[in-house]
Amino acid sequence: MWLYLMTPVGLYYLLRWYREKQVVSNLQDKHVFITGCDSGFGNLLARQLDRRGMRVLAACLTEKGATELRNKTSDRLETVILDVTKTESIVAATQWVKERVGNRGLWGLVNNAGISFPSGPNEWMNKEDFAKILDVNLLGVIEVTLSMLPLVRKAKGRVVNVSSILGRISIVGGGYCISKYGVEAFSDSLRRELCYFGVKVAIIEPGFFQTAISSSDGHFSHVKMLWEQASSEVKEFYDKKFLLSCEWDLSLVTDCMEHALTSRHPRTRYSAGWDAKLIYIPLSYLPTCLSDAFFYRTSMKPEKAL
Ligand SMILES: NC(=O)c1ccc[n+]([C@@H]2O[C@H](COP(=O)([O-])OP(=O)(O)OC[C@H]3O[C@@H](n4cnc5c(N)ncnc54)[C@H](OP(=O)(O)O)[C@@H]3O)[C@@H](O)[C@H]2O)c1
Helix, strand or coil: CHHHHHHHHHHHHHHHHHHHCCECCCHHHCEEEECCCCCHHHHHHHHHHHHCCCEEEEEECCHHHHHHHHHHCCCCCEEEECCCCCHHHHHHHHHHHHHHHHHHCCCEEEECCCCCCCECCHHHCCHHHHHHHHHHHHHHHHHHHHHHHHHHHHHCCEEEEECCHHHCCCCCCEHHHHHHHHHHHHHHHHHHHHHHHCCEEEEEEECCECCHHHCHHHCCHHHHHHHHHCCHHHHHHHHHHHHHHCECCCHHHHHHHHHHHHECCCCCEEEECHHHHHHHHHHHHCCHHHHHHHHHHHCCCHHHHC
């Protein structure tokens, strides 16, 4: 009985493994443009693809970040300064990319740049707090994609958008979850449109990882003040919740991005991190009443945070 059940499952995974391990040819001729390469996933991915021999066009927010990255990589890797919230910066970066890729087009566009603060209970926020995150995490992704798309289409290449498990289940107030739900929706419509042109779109959904994004420097002063006023019980709760589920090995995420860019058959969605795979993705499939009950029992009660 078990044999009859296990054989098709085993065969399915064997076939999937074989299909997914096939790599596209001529990687050394392919250009990949990555946003947010100063630190975190973007920085590691730039170095990883450079080691793999690909032509990395790394966009950094600061000159310092760009210089440090160039010092750690081969002469093949080139950097450009890009602020994804500024149209003129995106236009200039697109022209810079166009000059480098020529008639080959752009094989990979990785929309990675992002911020996570101001975050906290919704009632602590004003419209500007929401707009700050949406500007980088959602409108930035949309504007960079629209600007680079003709180059990606020319190469019949890949768009890789970095979302989050918080784009599947909304558990933090402020603009972050909203921005990532938006990235998921944008990526889904893009994938359905672009498949006719041979372009593939992949979404990366990491769990919680220890990177610079978790630094609360991004708070506006009024939100910072509310956090400072919060009781030690609230702070301890959030610190514990974050640290307990936090993963340190960033390559779990960059390996997914690399697969999305180099496999002949990339996946539509990649989840990275044990918390994403074992907790948040399964929770996102549960009926709302059950996921609400889970968060009701495990979250700080609002009367303590507000
Ligand atoms: N870490 C996690 O737990 C986690 C989980 C799920 C999803 N993500 C997503 O993963 C992506 C990368 O985040 P990370 O964790 O690697 O954090 P990170 O180290 O802070 O990387 C974010 C990068 O984006 C850059 N950036 C910020 N604002 C920008 C702007 N306006 N224009 C261009 N670049 C800008 C940052 O530059 P500076 O360093 O100069 O500020 C930094 O290089 C983000 O989209 C994030 O939402 C992270």
